[in-house]
Amino acid sequence: MTERLSGGEMLIRALQDEGVEYVFGYPGGAVLHIYDAIFKQQRIEHILVRHEQAATHMADGYARSTGKPGVVLVTSGPGATNAVTGIATAYMDSTPIVVISGQVANEFIGSDAFQETDMVGVSRPVVKHSYLVRSAAEIPRIVKEAFYIACSGRPGPVVIDVPKDTTDPNVFFDYEYPETVSLRSYAPSTRGHSGQIRKAVAALLAAKRPVLYTGGGVIQGDAASELTRLATRLGFPVTNTLMGLGGFPGDQEQFLGMLGMHGTFEANMAMHHADLIFAVGARFDDRVTNNPAKFAPDATIIHLDVDPASISKIINADIPIVGPACSVLAEIDRVVEAKMAEDPDALDARALADWWRRIRGWREEHGLDHDQRHRKGLNGSLLPQQVVQAVYRASNGQAFVTSDVGQHQMFAAQYYKFDAPRRWINSGGLGTMGFGLPAAMGVQFAHPDGTVACITGEGSFMMNMQELSTCMQYALPIKIINLNNQALGMVKQWQDMQYGGRHSHSTYRDALPDFKALTESFGHVAYRIDELDELDDVMADVFGAKHKNDLVFVDAHIDAEEHVYPMAIKGGAMNDMVLERVDGRDDIRDDL
């Protein structure tokens, strides 16, 4: 028997039928019918945020840490436009979220009605797809399609704009949730082309200086175990993009660390000198390749991606493979295994040994902590890298770590070694300051017993710190590590290196709040650290049983002069890096 439901009720019932656990939202006039439908049910928990941007980041954090779609509900006009930054963030990192925005009634659309914004228009460049509901009867189909599109192929955000008349509580419809979607124009590929796979295997086996370069596609595509199996079988060096960390265990000898603008010396050198690069779910972002014209001059490129539009966009692929990372890597591994069983000398062991010797040489020459070793003890101040390492130790390397944007983000990516996917959660594509705390909240909702740390900077934290109130309301025991350098550190670093040290508007002139008092005023626990010798004791408390159920804020006052190294030299190849400060100052170069 079909039920009779109003539009608003159908919307919520459809979310239930999708298995949605949480909706992150904020009410307003255009969505009040929907909120009333939420009130009358128990299955979905609505989380009341303090700003719609934060709702989208929470849904995004939920999605990134689980692989399941995150859901947002906002009102029309300002509610919808506040959500746009979070939608764009999800779009750039290909994460599945479904954003339901209220809209003025159909009959008022286009009349500049109160709180009317053309949300489909405003969000168009930053969504995978969007819908404007014209009549309530469409709601079940649209919801079904929206979730399917958000989660399949290359995932991404989908907006459903819902005019108020379509949720009218007094008009009822037969409700039936569709079991399947039929979209003739959308058929994401489910497996790779076998001919391309054979070519890729031949190139892999023939390689003398190979690198596996893997990105967010391995995480989003749930392909970490397939990648790890293949990489282990081949014994090839692996490097991850900022988005790809956790795709291969970060504590393995085979792992070169992150590559790119602030990647390790060894990863960038290996990329530059490789004769074969196998890119998996990575998109040759300019933060990785540096100058594309000088990119890896000797390398044959195999590029596997679920999105054909990512292939040969920046760097031409010699062997393109379109398909899901997971099934294609598994297939490649099967073929490689068979070839290696047939011929024990299928790999060029001599060449690979030589290659590893070179890579180890780079690692010794300029390991990640080179600069830190060099500087430690110079003035006894607390270095951000030491704080991240202490977080890593105190959380046994098992935390979900979210981050914001800036130096602290790079230190977190460099020094926290992720040994599993979906643990490192940051806005790599859009670089959205303010992402860290709400993303951590979404992660904590999804993993109530997990340890969730947000490694942030005071600038980024202040962009969404109102959510401390939401954290109190829902008792979220997040650990916030504020790498406080009293500056927009990354901006300041660029000014040091490229603008003769002129710090144009990158410091706050002593106008920062007392973060400890601030967080305490929201009802949370807070610590302040100034000295290295307090670090481990505080972290042991923060991540120990003592504060298991508390949100703890650690205001770590770090050396404000610290820079992130290595740093790519603008316009150069991947092996062009600034590696350390010289005499306490950077080499200031005109060509930066």
Next chain:
Amino acid sequence: MRRLLAILLENEAGALSRVIGLFAQRNYNIETLNVAPTEDETLSRVTLSTTGDESRIEQITKHLNRLIEVVKVVDLTDGDHLERELMLIKVRAVGDMREEVKRCCDIFRGQVIDVTSDAYTIQLTGTSEKLDAFIRALDETAVLEVVRSGVSGIGRADKILSL
């Protein structure tokens, strides 16, 4: 290089704006654009001319295919194809010029579809180059108004773009 893309699109509100938005957003240019429903009224067909080298056209095609409402994309310039454009042009025609304009129109196989005491409105179809040539052949000061449909294209013979 000039390229002519044929696109089958769901005939739905907002679908065309995604196609156009994509070109603006990715910094691709649209030279001409022509769109109308097909014999299957759930589908619209777009003919779009643009310029770019091979890799750029490949990117455009891939990004178009990524749009949910785009059903099919074909680069007509990849193979043998026909293209036509329709132009309506209003030309001042007084005194001696009436004969002159009419003659020119005949040479280009145009049709006069409206006549007043001092102007002709002429309909002309053909390739874009032919339409350009006709305008050049007229006295510049005589051209009062021009409207062009943009190019429509179709593959030759057995090349058929359908679902």
